[in-house]
Amino acid sequence: KQEVTQIPAALSVPEGENLVLNCSFTDSAIYNLQWFRQDPGKGLTSLLLIQSSQREQTSGRLNASLDKSSGRSTLYIAASQPGDSATYLCAVRPNDYKLSFGAGTTVTVRA
Amino acid sequence: GAGVSQSPSNKVTEKGKDVELRCDPISGHTALYWYRQSLGQGLEFLIYFQGNSAPDKSGLPSDRFSAERTGGSVSTLTIQRTQQEDSAVYLCASSRSGGPSSTDTQYFGPGTRLTVL
Numbered sequence: 001k002q003e004v005t006q007i008p009a010a011l012s013v014p015e016g017e018n019l020v021l022n023c024s025f026t027d028s029a030i031y032n033l034q035w036f037r038q039d040p041g042k043g044l045t046s047l048l049l050i051q052s053s054q055r056e057q058t059s060g061r062l063n064a065s066l067d068k069s070s071g072r073s074t075l076y077i078a079a080s081q082p083g084d085s086a087t088y089l090c091a092v093r094p095n096d097y098k099l100s101f102g103a104g105t106t107v108t109v110r111a
Numbered sequence: 112g113a114g115v116s117q118s119p120s121n122k123v124t125e126k127g128k129d130v131e132l133r134c135d136p137i138s139g140h141t142a143l144y145w146y147r148q149s150l151g152q153g154l155e156f157l158i159y160f161q162g163n164s165a166p167d168k169s170g171l172p173s174d175r176f177s178a179e180r181t182g183g184s185v186s187t188l189t190i191q192r193t194q195q196e197d198s199a200v201y202l203c204a205s206s207r208s209g210g211p212s213s214t215d216t217q218y219f220g221p222g223t224r225l226t227v228l
């Protein structure tokens with residue numbers, strides 16, 4: 001069974017600092033890995049999707065890397081802003097359609 | 112519509128009552144998924160639809176849970192004889208296609224927060 005772990009569980013940084021969020025998974029047979037953002041009381045917003053054949057994806061201040069062989073992904077958020085405060089979820093899609101989620105990292109960016 | 116919508120946004124019910132949760136996927140998306148997010152449990156998969164068929168119901172926690180999809184569009188998740196442990200946020204997602212070979216992004220709705228008293 002695929003298990004997804006996110007470290008740390010919570011993170012608090014001053015505005016302007018770079019954020020590094022880690023995700024690890026136990027089974028490297030995945031189709032893709034997706035990073036989501038969840039705001040309190042809201043659904044999930046997809047941030048980046050990395051296909052299994054890719055090493056990284058970038059969107060604006062966000063960059064996600066994938067090392068499938070070691071079962072790791074890292075989400076980097078450059079120059080954090082208070083609006084980046086949210087819970088960030090990592091999800092892997094094994095060779096079926098179900099997403100397996102980590103428990104998330106709750107980020108607070110202090111102004 | 113522009114995104115996945117779910118209704119109601121909040122539902123408070125008494126133990127033992129039945130509830131129905133609705134999901135409207137993005138127009139044209141053939142695949143639809145239900146997930147549950149419980150406090151301290153994270154997100155867990157419940158059921159997957161491809162069109163109106165549900166090839167995988169393995170995540171439904173008990174036979175009190177059922178779901179259907181009609182017209183390849185709207186889906187309803189029904190929970191009978193609700194229990195307090197059913198309290199959670201129920202999230203629906205859709206993707207353009209589904210199945211093992213699909214790599215399409217799953218787009219999530221805002222969820223329905225269910226509270227069973």
